[in-house]
Amino acid sequence: MSLLIVGSIAFDTIETPYERRERIVGGSGTYCALAASFFTRPMLSGVVGEDFPREIIAFFQNRGIQTEGVLIRPGKTFFWEGKYGYDPNQRETLRTELNVMAEFIPSLPESYQQATIVYLATIDPDWHEAILNQVKRPKIVAMDTIQFWVTHKTESLWQSLKKVNIFFANDEEIRLLTREVNLVRAGKKVLEAGPSLVIVKKGEHGALVFGRDFIFGTLAHPCEEVVDPTGAGDSFAGGFLGYFDRAKKISPRTIKKAVVAGSAVASFVIEDFGIDRLRRLTPEEIRQRMRFFHHLVSF
């Protein structure tokens, strides 16, 4: 199989109760591709401005990420500023500047059009069709979303879901989307709309996975100090899809292992600011943490 990730590549300014970092590298596509790169060689599609460091694109390539579809356009890179409270689940967006992302509907390079797994990372649901139409024979279409699209493009989002096999959302987003407080009912409601797999990310409480005929759950890594929660969800999806891509087959067992792989990678990301922890992460650390997850829940 082969994995295509379409998402944002960004500069983030992040403030936590303990520290502030200005204009560090972030973006849903960035986190997702880096996480996936521990398992496979993902294709990344996105756009940056002329201010984006070439060094980072070289780093992507060194990690085995295909960057032919990372376009460099005149102007400034997408910028996001956010602030976290003492509870890392509390996050406030202070500023969003779309910049070169404003008018960007990606035109996929020839090689990307052969992808068998396509992941649409938190991008405008109105763009989904234009992107998917460029992929010749996708086997699996996965998507994530954000509260902004749930609120402002609800109808588009439900339309997109019809064409999607795997839907990632956090607990707040899926509750908002389905108007169901109960996550089991919310998960089932989305299953009925199209996807055969719904993955609900619950931050420090782990994740719940709803399939047509199975349910699976995982806990989060019990972390004493969340340095920066940014990118945890995107890394979860990246780890999941990377593992899934490498496994080359779809079964409940593969899905469960992929969920744990995603949880493992995400659990590292929050240990440092931005992509810093991913830069020094090793495959052996991921394997160790996957074993830890096994011990954490076995009885």
Place this chain on the structure above:
Amino acid sequence: MSLLIVGSIAFDTIETPYERRERIVGGSGTYCALAASFFTRPMLSGVVGEDFPREIIAFFQNRGIQTEGVLIRPGKTFFWEGKYGYDPNQRETLRTELNVMAEFIPSLPESYQQATIVYLATIDPDWHEAILNQVKRPKIVAMDTIQFWVTHKTESLWQSLKKVNIFFANDEEIRLLTREVNLVRAGKKVLEAGPSLVIVKKGEHGALVFGRDFIFGTLAHPCEEVVDPTGAGDSFAGGFLGYFDRAKKISPRTIKKAVVAGSAVASFVIEDFGIDRLRRLTPEEIRQRMRFFHHLVSF
């Protein structure tokens, strides 16, 4: 071993967004003893008024609960009224009438004084010493608490913790008690104060268990319809302690299995009002749900 449960036996009036039930049987001691009775023959210590139905005490006895220490006093039974929102974790106490509980510091019957496991269920921390002094050679002392004691008797509670081996709390209570948002740090802080086991109940998100040299987690049963969440925490503790009492040995493995037993019983309690589900619950259903928990998290 032998398990003594000291707690409230009550009438509850419960309102959910869907239904209201007036003066049904409840109380921390009631739920805990009933849950434990699926595994062992617990001794229940508590007080009721003359208005309490003898039929219920006979039912306790039929379930193998020892009731010599259930006193019947002139006056009215402890009464609690609460209201739940659409999110079952949102609960508001509308009324509490201590009635016969107001001046009750239990005097334990001779047989109860031989207990090896003592559980102090959500009772005033100022009473703990007077109760524990009556038990000859307790091997394990366990306690639960409620937000009211955390707020109003903080110092007493920390004092009590010094004499406690197992501490049960929900996430909100332990955060309030330790002033730590992070549950792992909160758990460790309590471990430092005395207990060798801290069990943090997280409602729909399961439970985290902190030991001196291990950590264990369990998910909650994915329930589509929470009818009445009252008593879930007490039943969790009862199932845990009952299983633990029957297992007759203390090891991480026993503790983990006991946590799953507690989660299993609690997951049934919320399926109906008050103790209704416990009245028709069977040991085979509990075993089945424990197997389900195994499948839920295995990968």
